[in-house]
Amino acid sequence: xxxxxxxALNMGPVHPSTHGVYRCVLTLDGExxxxxxxxxxxxxxxxxxxxxxxxxxQFIPYTDRLDYCSGLANELAYVMAVEKLLGIEEEIPxxxxxxxxxxxxxxxxxxxxxxxxxxxxDIAGSTGFFYSFRERDRVLELITRIGGNRLTPNYMRMGGxxxxxxxxxxxxxxxxxxxxxxxxxxxxxxxxGNEILQTRSIGVAPVSKEMALSYGFTGPNLRACGVDSDxxxxxxxxxxxxxxxxxxxxxxxxxxxxxxxxxxxxxxxxKIIQQALKDIPEGPVMAKVPKVIKPxxxxxxxxxxxxKGHLGFHLVSDGxxxxxxTRIYSPTFVMLGAFPExxxxxxxxxxxxxLASIDIVLGEVDR
Amino acid sequence: MDKIVNREALVGELNQKLGNCAEIxxxxxxxxxxxxxxKIVEVMRExxxxxxxxxxxxxNLSSVEYPENFTVVYHLxxxxxxxxxxxxVEVEKANPQVPSxxxxxxxxxxMEREAYDxxxxxxxxxxxxxxxxxxxxxxGYPLRKDFKLQA
Numbered sequence: 001x002x003x004x005x006x007x008a009l010n011m012g013p014v015h016p017s018t019h020g021v022y023r024c025v026l027t028l029d030g031e032x033x034x035x036x037x038x039x040x041x042x043x044x045x046x047x048x049x050x051x052x053x054x055x056x057x058q059f060i061p062y063t064d065r066l067d068y069c070s071g072l073a074n075e076l077a078y079v080m081a082v083e084k085l086l087g088i089e090e091e092i093p094x095x096x097x098x099x100x101x102x103x104x105x106x107x108x109x110x111x112x113x114x115x116x117x118x119x120x121x122d123i124a125g126s127t128g129f130f131y132s133f134r135e136r137d138r139v140l141e142l143i144t145r146i147g148g149n150r151l152t153p154n155y156m157r158m159g160g161x162x163x164x165x166x167x168x169x170x171x172x173x174x175x176x177x178x179x180x181x182x183x184x185x186x187x188x189x190x191x192x193g194n195e196i197l198q199t200r201s202i203g204v205a206p207v208s209k210e211m212a213l214s215y216g217f218t219g220p221n222l223r224a225c226g227v228d229s230d231x232x233x234x235x236x237x238x239x240x241x242x243x244x245x246x247x248x249x250x251x252x253x254x255x256x257x258x259x260x261x262x263x264x265x266x267x268x269x270x271k272i273i274q275q276a277l278k279d280i281p282e283g284p285v286m287a288k289v290p291k292v293i294k295p296x297x298x299x300x301x302x303x304x305x306x307x308k309g310h311l312g313f314h315l316v317s318d319g320x321x322x323x324x325x326t327r328i329y330s331p332t333f334v335m336l337g338a339f340p341e342x343x344x345x346x347x348x349x350x351x352x353x354x355l356a357s358i359d360i361v362l363g364e365v366d367r
Numbered sequence: 368m369d370k371i372v373n374r375e376a377l378v379g380e381l382n383q384k385l386g387n388c389a390e391i392x393x394x395x396x397x398x399x400x401x402x403x404x405x406k407i408v409e410v411m412r413e414x415x416x417x418x419x420x421x422x423x424x425x426x427n428l429s430s431v432e433y434p435e436n437f438t439v440v441y442h443l444x445x446x447x448x449x450x451x452x453x454x455x456v457e458v459e460k461a462n463p464q465v466p467s468x469x470x471x472x473x474x475x476x477x478m479e480r481e482a483y484d485x486x487x488x489x490x491x492x493x494x495x496x497x498x499x500x501x502x503x504x505x506x507g508y509p510l511r512k513d514f515k516l517q518a
Contacts (some may be wrong), residue, residue: 041501044501
């Protein structure tokens with residue numbers, strides 16, 4: 001009689017497929033996972049504590065480094081929360097609002113590009129990786145023109161944006177947006193319709209609506225389970241109520257649906273940017289904001305629909321120039337808590353894909 | 368602007384069903400109620416399951432240290448009605464303990480561990496209250512005001 005025993009396997013912090021410094025201790029029976037335990041905190045930089053000794057303006061570059069794949073959107077969430085505290089949400093100039101929408105949607109394209117590419121890479125389809133990173137590189141070049149930097153632009157300010165963008169930028173952006181739907185069709189042909197990818201991911205770790213709501217799923221992962229909820233449409237912030245776009249919703253909530261959501265959302269982002277390019281007015285890009293930002297005593301909780309989920313900032317102000325408490329609600333931190341439940345009973349190779357489909361970024365998980 | 372719940376009616380209903388446990392909390396957001404720490408699990412269950420309110424989505428779980436107490440702040444949202452509510456629980460500084468709401472939302476699992484890890488608030492009834500972001504043998508609670516950053 002062969003004796004078998006359970007094996008504890010360490011998917012270490014240094015690993016090609018864990019999307020960052022994330023460690024998972026798997027207890028295996030053969031190759032099937034009996035138990036998975038998350039160990040995070042390898043990238044914990046204490047941003048919430050640091051925020052208490054920086055002024056509101058000085059904290060904006062730190063928010064870039066939260067989810068480093070979508071810097072402009074993180075800044076937008078923080079800046080809008082402070083503007084809510086200051087009470088100047090109505091005074092943002094029109095041009096700044098349109099520029100903010102363009103930046104946020106560009107970041108969504110970049111962030112989903114990473115998810116699509118690394119999903120393909122995790123199935124060892126490295127061609128798919130290069131396809132989506134080719135477009136992501138063009139988006140990052142545009143972001144370099146916005147903020148000087150590919151990943152950490154530091155462009156949003158309280159009351160608007162830092163500077164105006166020139167004609168060349170808009171010409172290149174329009175050209176990229178005109179070509180993008182054809183590239184998305186390429187991804188669909190190469191990846192979504194690919195038989196190997198479909199076999200590896202259809203039916204893997206389905207998440208029901210109740211489980212998704214209980215585990216605090218937000219963003220594309222929640223919509224993949226069939227819950228029709230999108231902050232940009234239901235509770236529009238900024239000027240999102242002026243744009244026409246669909247909110248894709250999938251039915252099964254398995255890994256394949258979570259993957260398909262990203263490509264479908266990229267199509268909607270292209271539509272939003274094209275509409276913004278048509279309607280953007282001339283004008284100033286910064287409201288009249290005092291040099292020293294001293295919000296009144298109070299607190300605010302504001303969240304936006306980031307590429308990965310709902311990024312929220314809970315700010316408590318005591319009337320001074322530095323926040324009393326900054327709490328960052330990061331969507332992937334909460335969704336990673338569902339990973340042990342989703343991975344139980346699956347194959348190791350499926351666990352790697354499940355992690356890729358949740359789309360974590362350790363900068364946001366650990367802060 | 369956020370859609371908010373009618374706080375007077377809500378507080379009246381909670382106090383009637385569960386005994387004297389909730390009151391309106393006056394702050395700048397105008398959407399907060401204060402709940403006693405030992406009744407928090409029943410109150411949250413009522414808020415989630417009551418069909419008038421259906422606050423079925425927990426948006427955030429923060430912990431704040433004020434000079435006189437620790438406050439645990441829960442931001443709740445309803446996906447059906449889209450109205451919001453902020454629930455605050457104040458605990459004393461010497462022995463901060465709050466019952467855990469893991470039985471209602473699994474998302475509270477990681478968020479309560481983080482509040483314990485960084486602020487030192489003990490959530491009673493939590494299945495696995497260990498440090499999550501810092502090393503297991505770390506001494507101290509960094510987000511407290513008496514923990515000074517070096518340099």
